[in-house]
Amino acid sequence: MKPLIEAQGIIKQFRGRGRSLDVMALRGIDFSIKPGEVVGIVGESGSGKSTLSRILVGIERASQGTIHHDGNLVTSVEEWKKLRRDVQYIFQDPYLSLAPHMTVGQSIGDGLEIRGEGSPAEQRSKVEEALTMVGLKPADADSYPAVFSGGQRQRISLARALVLNPKMMICDEIVSGLDVSVQAQILNLLVDLHQSHGVGLVFVSHDLRVIKYLCERIIVMHRGRIVESNDTETLFSDPQHEYTRHLLECVPVGLSAGE
Amino acid sequence: MTFIVIGAIIAPFFLVDPTQIDLSSALAPPFSPGHFLGSDALGRDVLSRIASGARVSLIVSLLGMIGSLTLGTIMGLLSGANTRWLAWLSDRLIDIQMAFPYILMAIVIVSATTASIPILILLMILAGWPSAARVIRSIVLSERPKDYVKAAEIVGADQKRILIRYIGPTVVPAILTIAPLQASAMIVMEATLSFLGLGVQPPTPSWGGMLLAGKVYLSQAWWLTTLPGIAIAITCAALIGVGEGLAQRLRGDRRRRVDVEESQALTAGGKQ
Amino acid sequence: MSTLREPDGEIMSLASNQILLSVTGLTINLDDQPDATPIVNGLTFDVREGECVGIVGESGSGKSLSSLALLNLLPVGVHIGTGSITAMGKDITQSDRKTLQEIRGSLISMIFQDPGAALNPSRTVGKLLSDVIKAHANISKSEIRHRSLEILTEVGFPEPSDRLKSFPFQLSGGLRQRVAIAMALANRPRILIADEPTTSLDVSVQKGILQLIRRRTLEDRIGCIFVSHDLGVIAEVADRVIILYAGQVVEEGLTQSVLTKPMHPYTRGLIASAPNMSSTLANPLRPIPGTLPSVGRAPKGCTFQDRCPERSNGSCSPNQPTWFNDPIDETHRWLCFEESKLMSTSESESSQ
Numbered sequence: 001m002k003p004l005i006e007a008q009g010i011i012k013q014f015r016g017r018g019r020s021l022d023v024m025a026l027r028g029i030d031f032s033i034k035p036g037e038v039v040g041i042v043g044e045s046g047s048g049k050s051t052l053s054r055i056l057v058g059i060e061r062a063s064q065g066t067i068h069h070d071g072n073l074v075t076s077v078e079e080w081k082k083l084r085r086d087v088q089y090i091f092q093d094p095y096l097s098l099a100p101h102m103t104v105g106q107s108i109g110d111g112l113e114i115r116g117e118g119s120p121a122e123q124r125s126k127v128e129e130a131l132t133m134v135g136l137k138p139a140d141a142d143s144y145p146a147v148f149s150g151g152q153r154q155r156i157s158l159a160r161a162l163v164l165n166p167k168m169m170i171c172d173e174i175v176s177g178l179d180v181s182v183q184a185q186i187l188n189l190l191v192d193l194h195q196s197h198g199v200g201l202v203f204v205s206h207d208l209r210v211i212k213y214l215c216e217r218i219i220v221m222h223r224g225r226i227v228e229s230n231d232t233e234t235l236f237s238d239p240q241h242e243y244t245r246h247l248l249e250c251v252p253v254g255l256s257a258g259e
Numbered sequence: 260m261t262f263i264v265i266g267a268i269i270a271p272f273f274l275v276d277p278t279q280i281d282l283s284s285a286l287a288p289p290f291s292p293g294h295f296l297g298s299d300a301l302g303r304d305v306l307s308r309i310a311s312g313a314r315v316s317l318i319v320s321l322l323g324m325i326g327s328l329t330l331g332t333i334m335g336l337l338s339g340a341n342t343r344w345l346a347w348l349s350d351r352l353i354d355i356q357m358a359f360p361y362i363l364m365a366i367v368i369v370s371a372t373t374a375s376i377p378i379l380i381l382l383m384i385l386a387g388w389p390s391a392a393r394v395i396r397s398i399v400l401s402e403r404p405k406d407y408v409k410a411a412e413i414v415g416a417d418q419k420r421i422l423i424r425y426i427g428p429t430v431v432p433a434i435l436t437i438a439p440l441q442a443s444a445m446i447v448m449e450a451t452l453s454f455l456g457l458g459v460q461p462p463t464p465s466w467g468g469m470l471l472a473g474k475v476y477l478s479q480a481w482w483l484t485t486l487p488g489i490a491i492a493i494t495c496a497a498l499i500g501v502g503e504g505l506a507q508r509l510r511g512d513r514r515r516r517v518d519v520e521e522s523q524a525l526t527a528g529g530k531q
Numbered sequence: 532m533s534t535l536r537e538p539d540g541e542i543m544s545l546a547s548n549q550i551l552l553s554v555t556g557l558t559i560n561l562d563d564q565p566d567a568t569p570i571v572n573g574l575t576f577d578v579r580e581g582e583c584v585g586i587v588g589e590s591g592s593g594k595s596l597s598s599l600a601l602l603n604l605l606p607v608g609v610h611i612g613t614g615s616i617t618a619m620g621k622d623i624t625q626s627d628r629k630t631l632q633e634i635r636g637s638l639i640s641m642i643f644q645d646p647g648a649a650l651n652p653s654r655t656v657g658k659l660l661s662d663v664i665k666a667h668a669n670i671s672k673s674e675i676r677h678r679s680l681e682i683l684t685e686v687g688f689p690e691p692s693d694r695l696k697s698f699p700f701q702l703s704g705g706l707r708q709r710v711a712i713a714m715a716l717a718n719r720p721r722i723l724i725a726d727e728p729t730t731s732l733d734v735s736v737q738k739g740i741l742q743l744i745r746r747r748t749l750e751d752r753i754g755c756i757f758v759s760h761d762l763g764v765i766a767e768v769a770d771r772v773i774i775l776y777a778g779q780v781v782e783e784g785l786t787q788s789v790l791t792k793p794m795h796p797y798t799r800g801l802i803a804s805a806p807n808m809s810s811t812l813a814n815p816l817r818p819i820p821g822t823l824p825s826v827g828r829a830p831k832g833c834t835f836q837d838r839c840p841e842r843s844n845g846s847c848s849p850n851q852p853t854w855f856n857d858p859i860d861e862t863h864r865w866l867c868f869e870e871s872k873l874m875s876t877s878e879s880e881s882s883q
Contacts (some may be wrong), residue, residue, distance in 0.1 A: 012635070013638065026624055035744065036696060044733035044735060045704070045733055057413055058413075059409045059412060059413065068490060081415065084413055084414075084415065088414075089409075089410070089411060089413050091409070091410060092406075096405055096406040096407060097406040097407050097410050097427050097488070098407055098410075098428075099407045099411070101409075101428040101429065102424075102425075102428075107407075108415055110413055110416065110424075113418055114414065114420070149494075149822065149823075160410070160414065163415065167327035179377060179589035179590050179760065180589060180760060180761075180762075180801060180804055180805050181589060181800065181804050181819040181823075181825065182589075182804075182818075183804070184804035184805070184816040184817070184818035184819075185818040187806070187816060188816060191812060191815070192519065206733065206736070207734075207806075208808075209763070209805075209806040209807050209808060209810070210413040210562065210806050212806070212808065212810070212811075212815065213806040213810045213811065213812065214812075236808075246735060247734065247735065249738075249807060250734045250735045251734060251763070252734075252735065252738075252739040252741075252761065252763030252766065253763060253766070253767070253768050253807070253808060254766045254883070
């Protein structure tokens with residue numbers, strides 16, 4: 001199967017401002033993902049995982065390297081538009097990712113309006129459908145983001161992505177700031193969406209426990225490089241790279257019943 | 260402030276015609292019969308001139324403010340545009356206009372055309388829009404990198420849509436806040452220009468014009484300049500007060516969250 | 532599976548240690564809202580020398596406010612209602628400002644979640660430490676320096692003498708937190724309160740900080756209160772744990788007991804919804820249905836009743852729940868209505 005997105009030789013350098021030095025956020029990344037896959041990108045701060053996720057959807061431009069979408073090189077605005085028909089993005093901070101002055105329905109439906117898909121009535125019903133899919137009520141479309149909790153707002157962001165029928169969603173630390181019980185609800189929602197709609201996921205997180213639960217394949221990043229890439233089971237049972245082993249050791253293990 | 264506005268609107272209906280010349284009671288001091296605040300050299304009642312002057316000054320300033328805010332907002336939004344040359348152009352225009360002394364500009368323009376109220380309003384718009392634009396621009400620049408704007412990009416919104424639909428509404432509170440301040444500046448501007456003879460022309464009463472006319476009589480009839488001057492000062496203060504009040508309201512009352520550094524300092528205890 | 536706590540034998544011996552902090556019936560209320568449910572309702576616990584007590588809860592559980600209350604540092608908008616907090620014989624709730632200033636930083640110290648925000652960015656490490664030391668003791672400059680270097684070494688800060696002139700922005704998150712811990716420990720407090728100290732740190736750094744806190748607690752015979760939402764972290768660092776839901780203590784006991792034999796439906800829900808190293812999609816996470824109650828709007832009686840999957844209409848609300856005890860571990864107890872149902876459930880679970 002042809003990869004949906006293929007990134008090759010991605011290098012990203014941030015220019016230092018004033019006296020601070022330039023930062024090499026990504027030092028040559030090769031990464032590809034097939035339709036319907038659930039891939040996890042795990043790393044600590046400074047690993048470059050968030051930068052990579054933003055480059056994959058074009059809200060950050062790589063200093064060097066190429067992105068291919070369905071085999072086609074993506075460079076122009078038109079081509080990024082095409083990529084974004086297939087790939088959507090969910091942000092980490094639920095309190096910054098929704099325009100506070102737009103109703104939920106407007107935020108979710110704007111993409112449809114821009115694309116001109118269907119009449120306003122049809123768009124509205126798609127918005128309501130998306131809200132139901134993520135576990136909210138259709139009537140919520142008329143409320144403003146301010147009345148919703150963090151977990152609910154992430155659902156709204158998911159709805160905004162889903163309403164455009166993407167083949168894949170890139171989730172950048174979307175559950176990191178949420179309470180444990182809310183996190184579980186969102187994770188299960190993602191599993192559900194994957195299983196029933198075949199939506200692929202690129203899930204970026206620093207929490208190995210979450211990634212283990214959710215993802216089939218894992219990429220471990222450290223200081224701008226991919227140090228290991230493997231399917232989940234193998235990565236956990238037989239980690240190859242020293243850093244991976246180190247990470248696994250540091251995860252707070254907790255106690256499980258019957259210990 | 261409300262009082263001033265209401266006063267300016269209704270007063271001319273009740274008071275003596277401000278343009279009525281009555282040489283017999285020329286230069287009457289305040290509290291003279293028939294002239295509560297005195298009269299000027301031509302016997303015109305100062306109180307009614309102040310009141311009608313208020314009308315003129317307020318309307319002119321209001322129009323100037325609206326025009327300046329509109330132009331300022333547009334330019335400010337453009338400054339935040341993604342198209343680099345457009346933003347650059349906008350920025351340069353703001354800088355140039357700000358650097359140009361408005362009185363000089365006023366002299367140039369008035370001498371090229373004539374002194375009249377529409378020209379006056381134009382001058383005020385030209386003088387006032389850069390400061391509005393700067394405020395708008397800084398808001399646009401700070402909102403740009405935020406996630407919801409990026410999310411809009413990903414969903415397919417182009418620059419125009421983002422500026423108008425996404426960032427636009429966020430500048431509204433700022434506009435409301437600077438509006439009274441701009442109006443206040445406009446009042447002073449009008450007074451200044453009229454005082455220099457570049458603004459409202461007699462016999463239409465205006466505060467600046469009254470200052471100009473009364474200047475000669477400063478030693479004999481202090482009320483001719485002082486009273487309009489006080490009117491200007493009070494109006495400006497009132498406007499600024501409205502502005503502050505609005506600003507406070509719009510900031511809202513955020514429940515004070517625990518200030519981490521403060522807590523750290525407090526937990527360190529001891530003599531602070 | 533390595534944990535940082537000592538084996539059970541050691542834990543049991545803690546029971547005979549001196550009690551450093553005693554909280555009884557602590558209630559924290561919202562100002563101006565007499566009808567609202569308390570944000571913290573009847574929190575009672577002791578902290579002994581050398582032991583680490585974990586407080587676990589999600590948003591709105593009251594865990595952070597509880598920790599602030601211990602130093603009488605509640606923010607505007609809330610106040611301590613009833614209850615007492617006694618540290619080494621002094622009642623914190625009744626102390627005047629001067630006494631409180633003496634206590635804070637010397638008897639009781641605190642560290643916070645975000646070390647970057649807690650350290651004054653315009654002061655060097657050396658100055659930050661000397662500020663704290665000078666606030667409580669009148670000693671010479673060289674002694675201050677000596678003490679600073681000593682405490683920095685104790686917290687594992689690398690090359691302390693070279694780094695005294697560093698500013699916080701030059702340090703990584705982990706190092707900043709070590710500085711914050713050094714500041715907290717500089718005056719040899721008896722009690723240390725740690726409010727989510729590793730939440731914003733990377734996982735590899737977190738391990739070091741947790742080890743540090745454990746070690747200092749044991750070696751300096753400090754009483755530590757560790758607030759967190761992360762059960763895994765609590766399992767590594769706390770000897771005993773208190774589970775808070777919407778201001779109410781729903782379960783408490785030895786960490787071992789509570790986490791391996793959770794009895795309260797909320798504790799069980801929390802454990803079932805937290806992914807750990809052994810969760811897989813075959814054994815899906817079971818989130819707790821519903822949402823957390825807003826501040827001040829928790830149901831009366833049992834705060835968990837609206838979301839409890841094991842709720843029985845007969846015996847649950849609107850009554851007050853009662854305490855049930857674990858026959859095996861006398862410190863393990865939970866607040867509920869029906870004991871027998873829960874006990875039999877846990878028996879069938881452990882037999883699987």
